[in-house]
Amino acid sequence: MQRIEIIANVAAGSVGTDAPAIAERILADHGVAGSVHVPGDDLLACLREVIDSGPDAIYLIAGDGTARAAAELSGPDGPPIAPLPGGTMNMLPRAFYGDRSWPEAMAACLAEGTPRMVSGGEVDGHLFFVAAILGSPALWADAREAARAGKLGLTLQRAQRAFRRAFSGRLRFSLDGRPRQKTEALTLMCPLVSLGLDEDERALEAAALDPANAIEAFRLGFSALTGDWRDDPSVRVERCRVGRVWAAGQIPAILDGEPIRLPSEVQIRFRPRAFRAVSLPA
Structure with a gap:
């Protein structure tokens, strides 16, 4: 993957204000180009902008709600999503990455992650x-x-x-x-x-x-x-x-x-x- 965009929602339960700097270091350690985005009040607008830019993948350091929204917005034809654990329950991150912390999961995804189609369910849209x-x-x-x-x-x-x-x-x-x-x-x-x-x-x-x-x-x-x-x-x-x-x-x-x-x-x-x-x- 040549370009990876990262969204770090520092307001999420377990992300922390130092997450953007840590994410940038992990990117540099793996020699991958990309940038880190810290969304403001309009989280959905940030997600749409990053998805529409067409990166090779989007890494999310955020909670369950952000992970679900990003997966829904990207859909089956958009860039692959890496939902890293940054919330309280971390349901989707745990399903993919177990109990890894978000820096551990991010490093593992950069080293050996591959895109995979995922099924799901729909309730009232x-x-x-x-x-x-x-x-x-x-x-x-x-x-x-x-x-x-x-x-x-x-x-x-x-x-x-x-x-x-x-x-x-x-x-x-x-x-x-x-x-x-x-x-x-x-x-x-x-x-x-x-x-x-x-x-x-x-x-x-x-x-x-x-x-x-x-x-x-x-x-x-x-x-x-x-x-x-x-x-x-x-x-x-x-x-x-x-x-x-x-x-x-x-x-x-x-x-x-x-x-x-x-x-x-x-x-x-x-x-x-x-x-x-x-x-x-x-």
Whole structure:
């Protein structure tokens, strides 16, 4: 690769103000031409400008939201994206680079990274590449992050808010034309991370989560993003390529670690060619 552009979002959870200087040194150490961009208030404009410049690859030092946005903007025909870990959960970076720090992942990608087509999913026009959670367990995401940060008071405050809103309405869904079902929440896993799918399988893994009470909802809300729910007795797992989900009101959701509110009825589908990533050898 002759030219690599780097976007360092110093406002992200674990990037740091020294990230641009460190990234420039790593580029120089590997003899690769490129420049480092520090986005201002308009992050999406920065992403579009860099993608439109047509580099050989774009390296992101940022959080989950920026990684998902860049992959979505670049798409299957744009430059490959290297989502380096700079956020809190780092779902997409971990799927590609394990537990490496962003400098370690960047150096490894420069030394032996290769482009690879990645599949994904789509909910109401929004893409995701790791996992999506639709329904009340998504409300526990804020409490989960406060707990990870060791903030007990904030964890309890957010858990109480999620508890008040949980079980206020169940989801209805139909997958691949099969009969309608009801569930408290629906989780969709992409082949990139699903333990039940081969990486080249052309489908999503869908799991209906039916906790019996708020304690189970809290537990599933903490474990759903890591895939630890697969053997849970309150979970039903199947595969799908297309589907429809609807509820009485707005549907709370998490797409690749980022919370979002969806309308009361959404379409879901599998995307076999979502974007190109900079991947490392297995």
